[in-house]
Amino acid sequence: MTDFQGQVAIITGAASGLGLAIAKKLLNEGAKVGLLDYNETALKNEFDHFPDQSESIVLDITRQDLVESAIEQILKRFGRIDILVNCAGITGITNTHSHLVSSENLHKVFELNFMASFYTSKAVLPSMLANNYGRILHIASIAGKEGNAGMLAYSASKAAVIGMTKVQGKEYAENGITVNALAPAVIQTPLVAAMPEAQVKYMTDKIPMKRCGTLEEAANLATYIVSKENSFTTGFTFDLSGGRATY
Template sequence: MGDFSGQVALITGAASGIGLAVAKKLLADGAQVALLDFNGEALNEHFGSYGVQAHLVAIDITDEARVAEAIQAVHAHFGQIDSLVNCVGITGVTNIKSHEVTSENLHKVFEVNFMSSFYTSKAVLPFMIERRYGRILHIASIAGKEGNAGMLAYSASKAAVIGMAKVQGKEYAEFGITVNALAPAVIRTPLVDAMPEQQVTYMTDKIPMKRCGTLDEAANLVAYIVSPQNSFTTGFTFDLSGGRATY
């Protein structure tokens, strides 16, 4: 692990948080990287200096047709796609009970957190099947395993992401393709910083290590999961929770 020379990675949500940390890690390790995010200005700010090593795509990740077109273009540009890391995500409205959740908010969270991961994996899988090699990682959440009170939309969408990883892991296991999920607890990202402190405290108090995870810890684990060395684990949800989830 640590050498991604000759590898092409596609990362969603690359302009901030875990996606940004993962992108910088894989670029530092020699990968060519396609970076997808709604915030094109932030992509340019963070990756404009990387030249041909980084291919920047400003896109609404919830638009299936545009996602398919963008991934076709990425494949044409680089000639291959070895790995996909789906980092894009929103919490939606939090610190509210289920009967207070609006259908509009629930649909929006599912579109960003679940449907976008379906769209991107659907688009890259034919290329991976053809080469009989691929690594797909969906960033889920500990909330998808346990359910966080006050976060129905987020928890349910991340549970769906975990379910998708299990299904896809089984479906493509014979093609040299691994599909896994990662379930972080609280990682200090802009998404977490925007949440009510009461919600963050509720989540952190459940972590035996009594701290948030770091972006470096997340990026290092992601790099292993999408590396060629991780060749016999698929359909699995990796823990990144400081001991909160041990199953």
């Protein structure tokens, strides 16, 4: 794989988990990176030693006006945007049957998992169109393909992300812009660590490899998806499920 010298990436949810792993990999391969997260302390601790390559922005990514301002700030600093990776997300309340799901929690999960990804992609696409090049990666989930019992809000929001990926992939296929999704099964992240043990066991038992994926495995695949080498795949949801999904 070639390096990312001269490219500018934006990573949401950059302060922890998969976003952190992808951001560090892209920085180490030479990219300049806009780092979006609500956790100011974590951003500072993780990225202060990349002062020339990074622009950290603390925001509530569910607010479209703040997203647009953040994208403008990154464009002003680095002059272009080549890559967007939407990692920010929450599971919401889990291990709950649908008739017990609260509307408030459902809206909260959709705002972060789906609407924020819409806001960021909407904001970066004009710059990508102007350069006739771009790579967008939405982090979805195997739950968006198959549905996880007890996780209505999360599963439905990630299914919406997959649907958006298909639409955007088709819309910009002739503009040098690829839009893909990544559907992990259980990856060992703080998000998963905070879930009820019974919910994690339910998901892990469905994986033929009988283990969680690693952040390194996820970051390696994500980095390929947003590379120049991945030039003839768009609107596609890549599997990262240890054999759970084979379609």
